[in-house]
Amino acid sequence: MFSKLKQIMKQPCIAVDLGTANTRIYSSELGQIMEKPSLIPQLPAGKTTFVSDEYLSYLNSKLVVTPLRGGVIVDIKKAITLLQPLLKETGKGLRHPISLASAPTDTSDKERELLAKAVLHAGASHVAIIPEAWAAAIGAGMDVTLPYAQVIVDIGEGVTDMAVIRDRHLIFASAVRTACSDLQKAIRSAIILKHKVCLSFDEIERLTHEISSMSQRQTLDPKTITVRGMDIIKKCLVAIDVNKLDIVSAMEPVIHKILKMIDSGLKKLPQTISSEVLESGICLSGGGACINGIDRLIASRTRLDVRIAPDPIHSVINGEIETLNYWKGHRNWWQNIVWPRLLSGYSLQT
Numbered sequence: 001m002f003s004k005l006k007q008i009m010k011q012p013c014i015a016v017d018l019g020t021a022n023t024r025i026y027s028s029e030l031g032q033i034m035e036k037p038s039l040i041p042q043l044p045a046g047k048t049t050f051v052s053d054e055y056l057s058y059l060n061s062k063l064v065v066t067p068l069r070g071g072v073i074v075d076i077k078k079a080i081t082l083l084q085p086l087l088k089e090t091g092k093g094l095r096h097p098i099s100l101a102s103a104p105t106d107t108s109d110k111e112r113e114l115l116a117k118a119v120l121h122a123g124a125s126h127v128a129i130i131p132e133a134w135a136a137a138i139g140a141g142m143d144v145t146l147p148y149a150q151v152i153v154d155i156g157e158g159v160t161d162m163a164v165i166r167d168r169h170l171i172f173a174s175a176v177r178t179a180c181s182d183l184q185k186a187i188r189s190a191i192i193l194k195h196k197v198c199l200s201f202d203e204i205e206r207l208t209h210e211i212s213s214m215s216q217r218q219t220l221d222p223k224t225i226t227v228r229g230m231d232i233i234k235k236c237l238v239a240i241d242v243n244k245l246d247i248v249s250a251m252e253p254v255i256h257k258i259l260k261m262i263d264s265g266l267k268k269l270p271q272t273i274s275s276e277v278l279e280s281g282i283c284l285s286g287g288g289a290c291i292n293g294i295d296r297l298i299a300s301r302t303r304l305d306v307r308i309a310p311d312p313i314h315s316v317i318n319g320e321i322e323t324l325n326y327w328k329g330h331r332n333w334w335q336n337i338v339w340p341r342l343l344s345g346y347s348l349q350t
């Protein structure tokens, strides 16, 4: 009975990866990751529009919003609505969980405050925030204690985050709020412009997953792909054949923006660090790491070895879980976690 009471009184720990596309929460009590799209229906609960017209039904299905843009919260109320039920599921005890969360390396104090506020309002008792790229590096299996520089690039839905890690320190970081969602927007616009057809989110996602990036321009075979979408002139669902090269061309400017951020970040590194990176290469994580051919593109632009993390989509949450395990048993561990001061030789404790 005493052990049962102890169990109920134990303060659980959770890890939160609140992403622009997906939210992942790990609970120490359940020992598992819960995952769901970061989407909130725009209609009030229980209210649906019963429309027979397929065009209106199609529009209705679009009435979902994400509380994040570019990897940061833009609507705190919706962020809390998203997190609350997930946090509720994380514990059976009486006490509110202590939460570890992560934010892109380029976030302002205000943006991180908003994240902390959302997690606290959703039900956590305390929250500590670490850089997303740092968590991604640990979750990708990098040994962050090694005495030479290693580079991680996390390409998510809203933000591409890059960090250079050396000897337990995050010594350089750079980010651009351009990632997979911009690729999808570019594809959607190109298809509307050419075919006057609006593709559903799922259909656009299928396209980005199936089509290789422009490193394989010559090998796009077959040349077309059939997609279904809403004809915005006739207002009915249609199937169209889309030229794969058009998709690749639409993706190009977005991919170039990502490549430019990585390349110019690497050029800012001191010579000694650059030569270490030449040896260690770049590790890719995040959903964007799965874009066919993205590793080859980054390799040819940077002339570095590029590898994809073993489980790129879960690198951030896995890194947070490892960080939680590291702190297990330490009293008030969350107070030891400070956001790194990148330019003034800070020390990030893990």
Ligand SMILES: Nc1ncnc2c1ncn2[C@@H]1O[C@H](COP(=O)(O)OP(=O)(O)OP(=O)(O)O)[C@@H](O)[C@H]1O
Pocket: 018, 019, 020, 021, 022, 023, 068, 070, 071, 072, 155, 156, 157, 158, 159, 160, 179, 180, 181, 205, 208, 209, 210, 285, 286, 287, 288, 290, 291, 292, 313
């Ligand atoms: N195999 C794949 N090919 C291409 N894109 C993919 C693949 N798998 C996932 N993605 C894309 O990855 C994106 C989601 O990535 P991820 O889950 O890392 O984002 P997030 O963590 O929610 O966003 P962020 O960290 O930027 O806030 C989606 O746009 C999805 O389509």
Ligand SMILES: [Mg+2]
Pocket: 019, 020, 156, 157, 286, 316
């Ligand atoms: Mg992410």
